[in-house]
Amino acid sequence: MGRSDASELAQQLALRMAEYLRRSGLTVGAHLAEQQFADALKVSRTPVRRALAVLADMGVVVQEPNRGYFLRKIPAASVRPALAEGTGLSEERYLRIADDRLAGRIEDHVTETALMRRYAMPRRELQRVLHRMEKEGWVERKPGHGWMFAALPDSVEAHAQSYRFRMMFEPAALLEPGFRLVDSEVKRIRRDQQMLLDGGVHRLSRARLFELGSDFHNTVIGFSNNRFMIDAIQRVNAMRRLLEYRAHYDRERITGQCREHLHLLDLLEQGSRREAAEFMRKHLDVVREQKTGGGRSGNDALNTVTAQL
Amino acid sequence: MGRSDASELAQQLALRMAEYLRRSGLTVGAHLAEQQFADALKVSRTPVRRALAVLADMGVVVQEPNRGYFLRKIPAASVRPALAEGTGLSEERYLRIADDRLAGRIEDHVTETALMRRYAMPRRELQRVLHRMEKEGWVERKPGHGWMFAALPDSVEAHAQSYRFRMMFEPAALLEPGFRLVDSEVKRIRRDQQMLLDGGVHRLSRARLFELGSDFHNTVIGFSNNRFMIDAIQRVNAMRRLLEYRAHYDRERITGQCREHLHLLDLLEQGSRREAAEFMRKHLDVVREQKTGGGRSGNDALNTVTAQL
DNA sequence: TATTGCATTTTGTGCATTCAAGATACACAA
DNA sequence: TTGTGTATCTTGAATGCACAAAATGCAATA
Structure with a gap:
């Protein structure tokens, strides 16, 4: 499936394009101009072309001589795993290291080559992974050699911290003076949440559920x-991915969250930003209690004083 | 001054150690154990030893055969520039690029080698700089080649955004359940702020003033x-450094801020965290108005609703 | 006129080698 | 026993070259 000889970038782009074709309701037969994708994906036409070749291999698009590529059939959700395979290598390694660390199987201070040996990966790739982790804030270079x-x-406390944050x-973000809804995005996340309610919650993988949830907050x-x-929201999400990846996922609760997400969108579209902000706060408070086992409110001082400020 | 042959790391360490010796009131003649510094600085004894050699060259410490290094005289504030010289190269380049970008002299999309040529710096170093900027959130790798x-x-709006954030x-941070004062740190920042009030405001460089201000908030x-x-506070500070580095610094206003900082510490030491939080909010609001030219409150909605939440 | 197909140029990565310098181990002095 | 002096081992950065692939320019085509 999907050309083993395609470059990694091409694979990634193919995945993103398939996703795009699936979501943004184009009709079969639509012409797919290379330059447009190139601009949208911030690359040149060359890798776009390669990505289209991959999609052609999968039967999603057809190439007509001198006329370019055309949409042949809307890609099913199943293209995801097929394509992700090619891009997943680095991700997989990232998760393995993360997992080992969270489980306490990696010391606080490590040398780069020790990790290279342990995970049998070339220095360059390891460094990429470490840089990512550094950006996410849970590793640092030591001044001399090695990483820390x-x-x-622990994960419960981390959750509590993130939700308090x-x-x-x-809520404050919803009240920013520069706050502006973008209709197409609203439409997209509304559709996603609705899809979850219509059974998606039970059908999709945990990783995907997480992605849709964080995408909602990201977008808003x-x-x-x-x-x-x-x-801030992006960093919080990065950390959450780490913490929740293997955590228990209560699918019933997610259903409730989706309803709340939709309600939030309703409020925003009505222009009731203050109500929306208040609703957002409650929404997060409920999730926080679920994740952290709650107590009754976790932080009385916070609630009280928030009321004063 | 200070050994041109010392490694960059050694220079850095020498600077930090001098700073430490100056602040943490050791008496002349004190024995400086290598391993302690090594542990504190997260490096091995080797670079610490080199750093000590640098400081010996400057007459700050003396080495006695088989007994190690001893403090000879408290380093004056003037050691800073002398030592910073060695470490400043990369920083200088960073600032030059930042400056050019902020002044609109660099396009949105740039290729790595274009920058290498333009600033005549080796790839490795450029990448370090770019990674730093990436961490600070104002450049990104493009998926293919180049950076974006x-x-x-604009800087006024950016300031407004940061202060609203x-x-x-x-204030919420002061009310965290895990909030704990660390006496030695309190002492340190109190002394710094007091020093500013005692004339430091007029004596110190802008960069230094900025540093002391952000260090205060960082610590708290x-x-x-x-x-x-x-x-979050670290990222905000990174961005502020960028924006304010060349901005106008009203030294009188800083005096006022120092007083407020000290008052905040008083409140915290009395255990009045709620009052402190409220005070912190006002403190930031005042600064915000100064920086952004203010209007009367910039964001009524925020203030009102904050009052509700 | 816009877009594809293809050729050419440019970029940045991978890899092997080299080397400065950071980490480590151990003998010895205080 | 603690901490220095020093020798040895290890690390990771620098360098240069080869190559895959991304960017770009241009002729051909709908």
């Missing part, structure tokens, strides 16, 4: 146009 | 022990 893992709070800034906070908040 | 600069909001989470937020908030 940050002491992670989110309860502060996510994105409307604020405040780069600090956008940044 | 994020569209920065900070007004949300900094650090007491929260909430890694998300600690992370």
Whole structure:
């Protein structure tokens, strides 16, 4: 499936394009201009072309001589795993290291080559992974040689921390002066959440569920146009992925969350931003309690004083 | 000054050690054990030893055969520039690129080698700089070749955004359940702020003033022990350094800020965290108005709703 | 006129080698 | 026993070259 000789970038692009074709309701037979994809994906036509070749191999598009590529059939959700295979290598390694670290199988201080040996990966790739982890804030280079893992709070405490943080800034994001809904995006996340309600919750993989959930918050906070908040939500999500990847997922609860997400969108589209902000806060508070086993409110001081500020 | 043959790391360490010796009131003649510094600085004894050699060259410490190094005189503030010289190269380049970009002299999309040529620096170093900028969130790798600069909001708007963000989470940080003062740190920042009031404001360089200001907030937020908030304040500071580096610095206003900082510490030491949080919010609000030219409150919705939540 | 197909140029990565310098181990002095 | 002096081992950065593939320019075609 999907050309083993295609470059990694091409694989990635193929995946993203398939995703795009599936979501953005184009009709079969539509002409797919190379340059447009190139611009949208911030690359040149060359890798786009390769990606289209991959998709052609899978029967998603057809190439007509001198006329380019045309959509042949809307790609099924099943193209995902097939394509992700090619791109997943590095991701897999990332997860393996993350897993080992979270399980305490890696010391606080490690040398680069020790990791290279242990995971049998070339230095370059390891460095990429480490840089990613560094960006996510849980490893640091030591001044001299080697890397240092940050002491992670246990996962319950980490969750509690992240939700307290989110309860502060996510509602605030909705009230930013620069807040502007983008219709196409609203449509997209609304459709996703609705899809989850229509059975998706039980059908999709955990990773996918996580992705859709964080994408929702990402997108909404994105409307604020405040780069600090956008940044913050992305970092929180990165950490959450780490913590929740293997955590228990209560699918019933997700259903409830989807309803709340949809309601939030309703409020925003009505222009009731204050109500929306308040609703967001409650939404997060509920999730927090679920994740952290709750107590009754976890942080009385916070709630009280938040009421004062 | 200070051994041109010392490695860069050694120079850095020498700088940090000098700083430490100056602050942490050791008495002349004190024995400086290598291993302690090594542990504190997260490196092996080798570079520490080199750094000590540098400091010996400058007359700050003396080496006695088979007994190690001893403090000879408390390093004056003037050692800073002398030592920083060695470490400043990369920093200087970083600032030059940052400057060019902020002034609009660099396009949104750039290729790596184009930058290499333009700034006449080796790839490795350029990449380090770019990675740093990436961590700070204002450049990204493109999927294929090249880098892409994020569209920065103009500096007034960026300031406004950052302060709105900070007004949300900094007060909240003071109310975190895990909030614990660390006496030695409190002492340190109190002394720094006091020093500023005692004339430092007029004596020190802008860069140094900035550093002391952000160090204050860093430290205080650090007491929260909430890694998300600690992370957030660091990112905000990185961006502020960028924006303010060349900005106008009103030294009189800084005096006022120092007083507020000291008052905040008083409140915290009395255990009045709620009052402290409220005070912090006002403190930031005042600074925000100064920086952004203000209007009367910039964001009524925020203030009002904050009052509700 | 816009877009494809293809050829050419340019870029950045991979890899092997080399070397400065950071980490480590151990003998010896205080 | 603790900490220095020093020799040895190991690490990771620098360098140069070859190559895959991304960017770009241009003729051909709908």
